[in-house]
Amino acid sequence: MTQETVNNDATETEAPVTHVAPGPHLGGGCLTARWMMLDVLIGLLPVLLVSLWVFGWYAARVLAICVGSCVVAEGIFTAMRRRQCRLGDFSAVVTGVILAFSLPGTAPWYVAVIGSFAAIGIGKLAFGGLGQNIFNPAMVGRAFVMIAFTSAMAAGGYVASEKAGVPDALTQATPMTALQQEGKVASLGDLFWGDTNGSLGETSAFACLLGGLYLLIRRTAAWQIPLGVLLAVGIIAGGQNLMDLQAKWTVGHHLMGGALLFGALFIATDPVTSPLTGRGRWIFGLGIGAIVMLLRSLSAYPEGVMFAVLLMNAVVPLINRWTVPRPVGGPVPSKA
Amino acid sequence: MAKDGPTPLERFINGILPENPVYRQLLGMCPTLAVTGNMKAAMTMSGAVLFVLFCANIITSLIRHLLKPHLRILVFTLTIATFVTIADRFLAAYMYEMSKELGPYIPLIIVNCVIICRCEVCASKQGVIAAGADAIGQSIGFALALASIASVREILGEGSWFAMRVMPEAWPAWAIMILPPGAFITLGLLLGGANWFGMSRSAKTAA
Numbered sequence A: 001m002t003q004e005t006v007n008n009d010a011t012e013t014e015a016p017v018t019h020v021a022p023g024p025h026l027g028g029g030c031l032t033a034r035w036m037m038l039d040v041l042i043g044l045l046p047v048l049l050v051s052l053w054v055f056g057w058y059a060a061r062v063l064a065i066c067v068g069s070c071v072v073a074e075g076i077f078t079a080m081r082r083r084q085c086r087l088g089d090f091s092a093v094v095t096g097v098i099l100a101f102s103l104p105g106t107a108p109w110y111v112a113v114i115g116s117f118a119a120i121g122i123g124k125l126a127f128g129g130l131g132q133n134i135f136n137p138a139m140v141g142r143a144f145v146m147i148a149f150t151s152a153m154a155a156g157g158y159v160a161s162e163k164a165g166v167p168d169a170l171t172q173a174t175p176m177t178a179l180q181q182e183g184k185v186a187s188l189g190d191l192f193w194g195d196t197n198g199s200l201g202e203t204s205a206f207a208c209l210l211g212g213l214y215l216l217i218r219r220t221a222a223w224q225i226p227l228g229v230l231l232a233v234g235i236i237a238g239g240q241n242l243m244d245l246q247a248k249w250t251v252g253h254h255l256m257g258g259a260l261l262f263g264a265l266f267i268a269t270d271p272v273t274s275p276l277t278g279r280g281r282w283i284f285g286l287g288i289g290a291i292v293m294l295l296r297s298l299s300a301y302p303e304g305v306m307f308a309v310l311l312m313n314a315v316v317p318l319i320n321r322w323t324v325p326r327p328v329g330g331p332v333p334s335k336a
Numbered sequence B: 001m002a003k004d005g006p007t008p009l010e011r012f013i014n015g016i017l018p019e020n021p022v023y024r025q026l027l028g029m030c031p032t033l034a035v036t037g038n039m040k041a042a043m044t045m046s047g048a049v050l051f052v053l054f055c056a057n058i059i060t061s062l063i064r065h066l067l068k069p070h071l072r073i074l075v076f077t078l079t080i081a082t083f084v085t086i087a088d089r090f091l092a093a094y095m096y097e098m099s100k101e102l103g104p105y106i107p108l109i110i111v112n113c114v115i116i117c118r119c120e121v122c123a124s125k126q127g128v129i130a131a132g133a134d135a136i137g138q139s140i141g142f143a144l145a146l147a148s149i150a151s152v153r154e155i156l157g158e159g160s161w162f163a164m165r166v167m168p169e170a171w172p173a174w175a176i177m178i179l180p181p182g183a184f185i186t187l188g189l190l191l192g193g194a195n196w197f198g199m200s201r202s203a204k205t206a207a
Helices: A033-043 A045-055 A057-080 A091-101 A109-127 A137-148 A175-182 A188-193 A205-218 A224-243 A251-256 A260-267 A278-298 A305-314 A316-322 B008-016 B029-034 B039-062 B069-094 B096-105 B107-111 B113-123 B128-158 B180-206
Strands: A003-007 A018-022
Touching (some): A033 A045, A033 A205, A033 A260, A057 A109, A091 A137, A137 A305, A188 A205, A188 A251, A205 A260, A251 A260, A260 A278, A305 A316, B008 B128, B029 B096, B029 B107, B029 B180, B039 B069, B039 B096, B039 B107, B039 B128, B113 B128
Antiparallel strands (some): A003 A018
């Protein structure tokens, strides 16, 4: 532990005050929790615009319910724990937005509400609040409703039941489901611009890349994680592609389809639930990519980003222990 | 053998809430998590545990002077296994559907630590009356705990209680509550609630 002594300016000579405090001593004022969360919200703007363009009123409805419920849940649960309410750091809003973007536009209102309460209550505050949670709260909420309300969240749940006045995208199966069930292949252009069905935030690769790039430039998101995910998916899908050159669902489809880019850039990069070190982040990212490909190729689910993120979240403490960096000046003496 | 120790009445009262096997001692977690998907299964389980625990406690208490320290666990287990086999065959004969639903969890009562714990803590040290009262108290506590968990899970998961509809028809069934994750989440939340209740009560008595 370093201790630093800061003397007040010598001009005030009559009362010398000595401050002794443990580090860190420099507060930049830029990378606070609040600023990081605001950055994520700014990064999500392009995704928001595309989802409003594609899903219209449906996107706005789910988004409003999720954000509202998350904020209310945060208020209720922090009050129960008699803690100071920290709505000002916007973490509840971010959880709500990411949860909403991972739900189908047709999700019934109770799915959104219960998902939000599970995300904030079980996913975050049961562990002790922001910074203590092991699992990404939004993904915990989504996993909860996915298992609780299978019919609303399975492939059929993504397609609107009534036909009149529904955005075009909501009348067709999601690209991943269409591939798995009927072998239909979406065009790369649709996947890139986002004119397909799917979870609200995942449809457009372009919007995800744009917002994600902003996060990477601002260093709110660690660059190793998305790169690791894309690398793992690229290598595995590329290998599959090379083995079967006739396949219509190519590496490009794998990289741009489903929730991969949204997950890699916005979900996996949550600073609380991802490893601390650079090497650890590579392992984390590569692991997510590999599990996504495993689930996409071999499981009954069309998409696996949520489970991949949750599984890798679980091993983050282990990764952190493996990749303790060597401090300047030599190795850490081993504890006897 | 020491004759002093809690009286039969104390043993009975203690088992219900102050030393509740599930919420206080955290024993018998396996049936607590596995068979609380609906009230019927949970209550059948509680009945079986009551029968086995009562009989095992009485027998153990009767032979407590013959027990050798290094063989006592073996003797407990054999005694319990006898009554578990009776309960298992009884259920298979008269409640076949329920027996199939509970599956391996009835035979698993043999290794249920609630029962071995009661034989060790109470029946092998105290008289028949205390042992019997202890068995009934602990069984009631166990049944209450199972009932609380099963109520939450069945009402949320199926909208019914004892297979009777209690929620409106439009109630969306939370399938997760019937599945194993629901058991863990419910147990965790109820355990937290029980601890919180106990803490606030002890704070009140201390003040």
